[in-house]
Amino acid sequence: MKAEIIAVGTELLLGQVVNTNATFLSEELADLGIEVYYHTVVGDNPGRLEQLLAEAEKRSDLIVLCGGLGPTDDDLTKDTVAAHIHRSLIQDEQALARLHEFFTFSKNKMTENNLKQTLMIEGGIAVQNPTGLAVGTLITADETTYLLLPGPPNELKPMFLQNARPLLEELFPQAEQLMSRVLRFYGIGESQLVTELKELIDTQTNPTIAPYAKPNEVTLRLTAKISDAAKGQALLDSLEAQVMTKVGEYFYGYGDDNSLVKVTVEALKAHGKTISAAESLTAGLFQSTLGDIAGVSEVFKGGFITYSAETKEQFLGIDHKLLEKEGVVSEACAIAMAEQARKLADADFAVSFTGVAGPDELEGQPAGTVWIGIAEKGQPAFATLQHFNRDRRYIRQSAVMKGLDLIRRAVTKKK
């Protein structure tokens, strides 16, 4: 079952609009067990679309088209597909009734070109548009199925989910379903992860293992293709266990909709611990990242941004002599910052960041040199020296991620 997605619209080729429809449809089709082999974008040009359809019908069982169902002259998808499979366009009565209803309710004048939106391809199934006026069509001709959807994502998504997806499920019932599980890792690069798992990745066919590098983390997607759900889970469990023996120390959580900050805040909540921070080069990025999480106020009350040496003294009461002797980019300064922030906020934990964001060096140390301090009530504070690469933004973000991981490990006692 091979599918491809064709988006029609010159605005996409001019870079004015991002093709999020292809992303949405790909995820949905994968979920239906339909494999997508190509995405193509073509402009509002009937000749090039026809050429593409001729190519696509040779290689795909299902062609999903989005865009070009609207009322204006450059909306040509329906006409082109109909001509390609030698059908006519006919009036869809339900869409027509909806159109009249819409204009009666809004009291706007209905221009003639709107009628075009209510046409569908003869012999197909009309796919109604819950949030717009353009009707879609699902039609099979010469062993290829065409699904025509509108371009605006706020119309395409509800139309697909409510009306097109059930039709596809009926038309292409899956013997096997795709079950996937996402594992998230911090502290290991993609190249090293793949090296550690090389044998597994090379020999694995079902489930498959797909690594994906994101800024400062790597995810692994394990995907089983299986008819029996329980067996699928067992396969994923077994593969996960093998992965964990190799790289388990870097694993921090499951799922696409997860992050190191979520897991860290959850750990603090679960252990009933609070956190504060004193930030120099990160300038609030750590605490702002905590602030992304709804309900973080349960564990986070506030903290300090001490960008200069003076504010490290004024806000945190760090000894002038310490700063003079050790410098601000130092283990002693990071420890003092974390300890003072923890005490002043009366928190269980505190983290501190002091270092060189760049591009220039500071105290003779190069950009990317960062000390991160961790204070914990009843424990001696410590600091760790990190060397981060790339630009200012990436260095600061890398520091925040490392700080989150240090806190997560301190809270859960995983050293």
Next chain:
Amino acid sequence: MKAEIIAVGTELLLGQVVNTNATFLSEELADLGIEVYYHTVVGDNPGRLEQLLAEAEKRSDLIVLCGGLGPTDDDLTKDTVAAHIHRSLIQDEQALARLHEFFTFSKNKMTENNLKQTLMIEGGIAVQNPTGLAVGTLITADETTYLLLPGPPNELKPMFLQNARPLLEELFPQAEQLMSRVLRFYGIGESQLVTELKELIDTQTNPTIAPYAKPNEVTLRLTAKISDAAKGQALLDSLEAQVMTKVGEYFYGYGDDNSLVKVTVEALKAHGKTISAAESLTAGLFQSTLGDIAGVSEVFKGGFITYSAETKEQFLGIDHKLLEKEGVVSEACAIAMAEQARKLADADFAVSFTGVAGPDELEGQPAGTVWIGIAEKGQPAFATLQHFNRDRRYIRQSAVMKGLDLIRRAVTKKK
């Protein structure tokens, strides 16, 4: 001059990643006068990529490929293109030196597979990667030019802008050049901006006016297609003057590589003024945004994150009775926060944020209710009530942008 963009990566076909690279590259190529006729996405499959290359070279003068330059076995773009044009892969010494430098500095172990990233196609021009390790190639063979770029947008964009774009400009000079000027606006929505400028937009052909909405701001790109540079500048000057009479009050700066925070920090520097902040719902996002700007230490020494009522008392010394009587989401609290932050940091200006990030309401006020306070040395402090829409992240970001604009206007005395 016909071009097409091929993105290589199974993660795109699975709907895990949005193809923003195609959007970025399309905009850039349009700016170079190069027309893009197709976007295609294909998986990490050498057979299908080869088939696509065979098709693409028949119809395009320039093929831009992104993705598949990484260290793992499924990164196959370089090999496939090299085989397609009968060339070998060779070591790029500059990329190799950078790779060694990277691993030496970060003290991470360099795995063997990283070397793959430093290979380029023989006979081409190496395109260096300023923010990553994979080197690109620009090569012309059989009248088709191939440009190979990495997949991660944070590598692709700087590589294109700094290294690939100049090469393309040289290779494909335009008889008529496109001259463009970007105007940036804060405080007006796209639909209102377009309504205000409707007549200008509808009647204008050269220069053209293209509005583009970004989170919390709108840009207008004025583009003249002209052979005479001086005449082009004059045309842009005249159009800009017309735009400014309509919406000049919202204008804050020029250029693609600009932002409200840059302009605000520049204004502070130009006036020799310093700034501090006390943040509640934004939790450091304002100060962290300042921290994005290199050299901000000249005007920013530090500030406070007072997420809870207690830390507003403890860190800022705000009167307990004020908080009890007025609440934390109040004009009085915002003013007190700004005043105290300014005094404690001994700064010329301070901004404060207190309100409801959501999703839940606070003190009976709905998510999006935000008081922003502004304190200025020798002036009475004031606060302004804002109502922001959408989700938690957007509300916090909207608050930061409004805070920057208030400070920019206060520093430059544009009320």
